[in-house]
Amino acid sequence: MAPNQTLFGQIYMHNLEVFQSENISYLVNDMRSAPLIDVDTELSFEQRKPFYMADYHWHQQIEINVLHKGTLEYAINNANVQISAGEMAVFWAVTPHRVSKVSDDAMLGIINIPLSAFLGWVLPQEFVQQVMHGGVITSQTEGVISLSESNRWLNCYHSENSVRNGIVSDEVCLMLRRLCSFDYKVEMFSFLRNGSSRHPNDTGYKNVQLMLDYIAKNHNKDIKVDDIAAHVKLHPKYAMGLFKNMLNVSIKQYLIIMRINHAKVLLSNTRNPIKNIANDSGFKHPGSFFAAFKSHTSLTPQQFRSETQII
Structure with a gap:
């Protein structure tokens, strides 16, 4: 092992x-x-x-x-x-x-x-x-x-x-x-290793965990990379590099993934208007929501709702 x-x-x-x-x-x-x-x-x-x-x-x-x-x-x-x-x-x-x-x-x-x-x-x-x-x-x-x-x-x-x-x-x-x-x-549980399993880069891991936690709690709000970096008291460029290095995805990409996942749940489980779902998922403009959703799912929000609606 x-x-x-x-x-x-x-x-x-x-x-x-x-x-x-x-x-x-x-x-x-x-x-x-x-x-x-x-x-x-x-x-x-x-x-x-x-x-x-x-x-x-x-x-x-x-x-x-x-x-x-x-x-x-x-x-x-x-x-x-x-x-x-x-x-x-x-x-x-x-x-x-x-x-x-x-x-x-x-x-x-x-x-x-x-x-x-x-x-x-x-x-x-x-x-x-x-x-x-x-x-x-x-x-x-x-x-x-x-x-x-x-x-x-x-x-x-x-x-x-x-x-x-x-x-x-x-x-x-x-x-x-x-x-x-x-x-x-x-x-x-904490992601960080305890005792003898700790690694010298645990501070970097902890900062990434804090960024993930902040995004999970605030992705449906109008947050930006600067807000995420400020939360962990890091320069935005350093925070972006650290995040990308450890997760192989940029902060912006990950934020969009979380927002689209949020929108998928609302599309499947509610009858809320799609423009409201876009706003509730953290997209400031409906156009950017439609473009991101189609790019990540190959479907429009309405097509996705039609295929997955469960109520």
Whole structure:
């Protein structure tokens, strides 16, 4: 597993070596340097017996762990989170985590979602912000996803059929929307490493986290790069460079992503006029909203509403 000194922005890359044990495939992970936001839009799936991890690790995707059998305990930055059979945990995996306890009969389904894909889905804004702020979501309702459905997703993933994989991606999004319709528990954690795992650039990571937090809370307001930089007491050019270096996306691009995601939720869940939705999502002019929305989704806001309206 990843050594404690591995950089914050690094990602697990699966290599070709696979161990077979009790007909379960264990992927050996090799750490490679990468920015926090990935350019890959593909989901990845595993299903296996979880194992104890001596060291913390972290990577850039949104991780969904579905426990089909047994019990499992995570250590998240030295705090404990437990799930039981039929439950799941959802979190942004830049938060240091490891499996600290696991029962002998445990069986775990793992879904890794690229952050760019997660931000593009139509999900409740509160849920997205909780995950982006370092929240670990654990379900309180069994049956959000079945073992047979998890198996089908895994088999489809390995078939490498682009059409079916696109359908699976839609189904994973719908599964998260289903989860949000039930009561769930949220525990908040800091992204920063504790103790021996700290890195000399933690100050930079902390400033990026503060910028992400400020954007999450204020993206639907008329904020600019200067406001975001002032919040962390940095020169705007330095703040832009730091943000771009760690997330591989500019502050302006990320701000637009969050605003469009906000607009998607309103378009799908309300009948508010589109010009009002543009304003409520942080776009000062309807024209800039239409242009940005079409650029990011290939649809006009009205076309998107027609395809996704759920009320």
